[in-house]
Amino acid sequence: MNGPGKVTSDHLRRIAYLYVRQSSLHQVNDHRESTARQYDLKRRAQALGWRSDQIVVIDEDQGLSGSSGSLRSGFQRLVAEVGLGRAGVVMGLEVSRFARSSTDWHRLLEICALAETLILDEDGIYDPSHFNDRLLLGLKGTMSEAELHVLRARLIGGQINKARRGELYLRPPIGYIYNTHQQMVFDPDEQVQRAVRLVFETFRRSGSAKRVVQHFSAEGILFPRRIVTGPRAGEVVFVLLEHSRVLHLLHNPRYTGAYVYGRTRQRKVVAGAATHYRRLPRDEWKVFIPNAYPGYISWEEYESNQAKLRANAAGYGWDRRRSAPREGVALLQGIAVCGRCGRRMRVQYYVKKGRPISTYICVRDAIQRGEPACQIILGTGIDETVSQAVLESVTPASVEVALEVFEELRARKAEVDRLHRAQVERARQEAELAQHQYMLVRPENRLVADTLERQWNEKLRQLAEAEQEYARVSSSDAHAVSSEDRRRIQSLVSDLPRVWNDPRTPSRERKRMLRLLVEDVTLLREEVIRIQIRWKGGATTQMERPLPLNATDLRRTPTAIVEMVRALATEQTDAQIARTLNARSLRSGTGMPFTVRNVRHVRTSYRIPGLVEHLRRAGWLTATEMASMLQVHPSTAKCFAREGILRAVRADDRGQILYEPPHGPLPTAIPGKKLRDRRVYPKLAAHVRHEVQSDA
Numbered sequence: 001m002n003g004p005g006k007v008t009s010d011h012l013r014r015i016a017y018l019y020v021r022q023s024s025l026h027q028v029n030d031h032r033e034s035t036a037r038q039y040d041l042k043r044r045a046q047a048l049g050w051r052s053d054q055i056v057v058i059d060e061d062q063g064l065s066g067s068s069g070s071l072r073s074g075f076q077r078l079v080a081e082v083g084l085g086r087a088g089v090v091m092g093l094e095v096s097r098f099a100r101s102s103t104d105w106h107r108l109l110e111i112c113a114l115a116e117t118l119i120l121d122e123d124g125i126y127d128p129s130h131f132n133d134r135l136l137l138g139l140k141g142t143m144s145e146a147e148l149h150v151l152r153a154r155l156i157g158g159q160i161n162k163a164r165r166g167e168l169y170l171r172p173p174i175g176y177i178y179n180t181h182q183q184m185v186f187d188p189d190e191q192v193q194r195a196v197r198l199v200f201e202t203f204r205r206s207g208s209a210k211r212v213v214q215h216f217s218a219e220g221i222l223f224p225r226r227i228v229t230g231p232r233a234g235e236v237v238f239v240l241l242e243h244s245r246v247l248h249l250l251h252n253p254r255y256t257g258a259y260v261y262g263r264t265r266q267r268k269v270v271a272g273a274a275t276h277y278r279r280l281p282r283d284e285w286k287v288f289i290p291n292a293y294p295g296y297i298s299w300e301e302y303e304s305n306q307a308k309l310r311a312n313a314a315g316y317g318w319d320r321r322r323s324a325p326r327e328g329v330a331l332l333q334g335i336a337v338c339g340r341c342g343r344r345m346r347v348q349y350y351v352k353k354g355r356p357i358s359t360y361i362c363v364r365d366a367i368q369r370g371e372p373a374c375q376i377i378l379g380t381g382i383d384e385t386v387s388q389a390v391l392e393s394v395t396p397a398s399v400e401v402a403l404e405v406f407e408e409l410r411a412r413k414a415e416v417d418r419l420h421r422a423q424v425e426r427a428r429q430e431a432e433l434a435q436h437q438y439m440l441v442r443p444e445n446r447l448v449a450d451t452l453e454r455q456w457n458e459k460l461r462q463l464a465e466a467e468q469e470y471a472r473v474s475s476s477d478a479h480a481v482s483s484e485d486r487r488r489i490q491s492l493v494s495d496l497p498r499v500w501n502d503p504r505t506p507s508r509e510r511k512r513m514l515r516l517l518v519e520d521v522t523l524l525r526e527e528v529i530r531i532q533i534r535w536k537g538g539a540t541t542q543m544e545r546p547l548p549l550n551a552t553d554l555r556r557t558p559t560a561i562v563e564m565v566r567a568l569a570t571e572q573t574d575a576q577i578a579r580t581l582n583a584r585s586l587r588s589g590t591g592m593p594f595t596v597r598n599v600r601h602v603r604t605s606y607r608i609p610g611l612v613e614h615l616r617r618a619g620w621l622t623a624t625e626m627a628s629m630l631q632v633h634p635s636t637a638k639c640f641a642r643e644g645i646l647r648a649v650r651a652d653d654r655g656q657i658l659y660e661p662p663h664g665p666l667p668t669a670i671p672g673k674k675l676r677d678r679r680v681y682p683k684l685a686a687h688v689r690h691e692v693q694s695d696a
């Protein structure tokens with residue numbers, strides 16, 4: 001296989017490609033001698049007969065690691081050149097590593113064979129179109145791949161073994177550092193530690209990551225972040241706390257003090273650059289050593305946090321701002337939350353037997369997007385259940401709990417205060433340091449002095465900001481709030497049941513009292529109606545109520561809608577009712593918009609009389625009856641109605657007109673001819689005459 005015998009004049013007419021590939025930056029830096037080896041290859045090509053201007057170097061993929069050829073434009077260019085028959089020889093160090101994976105390698109061999117391109121490496125020159133050479137090359141490629149596999153396995157295996165002993169270095173999460181004995185310990189920086197603790201404490205209290213962010217931003221507390229790369233690597237900066245960071249903290253099991261490795265699984269996407277990471281369930285983690293170092297939270301708390309986050313994600317959104325209590329009987333107005341989508345539910349009222357009835361309705365996107373309402377739940381029963389729970393919850397024993405909560409509020413305020421003082425103190429130290437550095441620089445070194453002065457000014461500005469923020473927060477009335485609330489809570493205990501049940505208490509007051517105790521109430525209509533009361537302070541109470549409907553017949557029109565139809569039918573025709581219901585974004589039991597047909601269906605199946613029956617019962621007359629009563633032609637009666645002399649309505653959708661029996665003296669007219677008294681109805685008379693003439 002050695003020897004210039006393989007090189008023909010045809011090969012020498014074409015270009016010699018020197019393919020340079022080094023699979024990582026590490027190699028680029030460390031293996032500088034490879035440049036010399038490449039130069040050696042060039043000389044050998046020249047010895048075989050190629051001119052130096054015929055030798056082209058392809059090294060476009062330097063620094064890219066390559067387990068698949070698809071990313072490497074240099075390799076692709078090489079393949080293209082060979083395929084076009086421009087290459088006489090392809091040269092490279094350890095040629096079998098041209099393409100690390102067999103597929104790429106065999107493809108290049110195929111193409112080289114077809115294009116009659118030679119291959120040259122330090123071991124010799126090969127002609128892939130010759131069986132023996134090709135066998136050898138193929139073997140080399142396979143060997144190379146196997147080698148790569150072994151290398152990787154050894155590397156990862158070593159890593160896992162180290163991890164199993166808990167000795168593999170993992171970047172410590174914020175709030176931890178490695179001490180000199182390579183043990184993870186709490187970050188000795190008090191400000192960092194407190195901020196991390198505050199995240200967990202706030203979540204414990206509020207049960208919502210968003211609330212944690214809101215708390216930090218309302219109190220003006222910054223969160224530490226360690227810079228990972230760049231010239232300032234390792235430095236801790238304080239930045240605004242973001243939602244994603246809170247989630248990151250809460251989902252990270254390492255805050256329980258557990259040594260954890262292999263929580264995710266990577267999957268390479270075919271022929272692509274992207275790698276997908278999937279979070280694995282707990283029992284599939286590669287290494288899990290509980291209590292390997294001190295924890296910010298317990299493992300139990302971690303698990304309960306995960307459950308809370310899952311529940312939040314499922315749509316128990318607590319983030320909507322509550323609306324102020326208004327008049328109206330619906331107790332949960334403004335605090336009812338849809339258990340299906342997490343939005344605030346609205347209240348709709350209708351009247352049944354002279355009493356207002358409330359309905360909680362989640363219209364979600366119904367208004368903007370014309371979709372069916374998300375949930376409709378009749379307020380009757382729900383309001384009573386919640387009232388009951390509230391009255392039961394407010395006992396002298398529960399007040400103790402309430403007072404504890406307020407103690408905690410005060411403690412939290414103190415904690416916030418400490419954090420702020422630390423923030424100010426840090427800013428002051430940094431400003432002093434900057435000043436010190438500025439003072440030390442020699443005056444003739446203008447450039448450095450300018451930079452240091454700018455930094456000093458910047459630090460002074462940050463100090464002023466921190467002080468302002470501290471002043472703002474400490475001026476807010478922490479103590480006033482807690483003592484005021486304490487007084488109100490205490491007075492509630494003795495008075496609540498009496499005041500609550502007093503019919504003279506306006507609904508608005510009842511709602512105000514409710515809001516002192518309850519954060520929100522989540523309603524979910526399933527096989528039963530599930531009610532979750534979230535009390536102030538984060539505790540919850542779950543309750544159920546049977547559906548007002550027969551549970552086997554969920555497709556039936558919701559009771560609330562049947563009641564609305566009943567109320568509307570006294571004034572509207574079926575078509576008008578359908579329009580009214582659709583305008584309120586309501587849907588039938590099967591989720592369809594209302595039509596004349598299904599409104600009529602609801603009416604007949606619930607025996608709700610229609611508008612015609614209502615009016616007839618109230619003594620209204622048909623056109624014929626009216627005409628005979630007035631002794632006029634029916635069309636004259638119609639004219640009377642049109643002129644406002646008689647009151648008439650369209651009583652059904654086929655156009656039947658019903659007339660209200662006239663009060664006082666009857667209007668009169670010559671039957672079928674003209675009006676007797678033109679002085680009273682001159683306009684009408686002309687009209688009727690015209691109509692009679694056109695009839696003739």
Ligand SMILES: [Zn+2]
Binds near residue numbers: 339340343
């Ligand atoms: Zn909803």
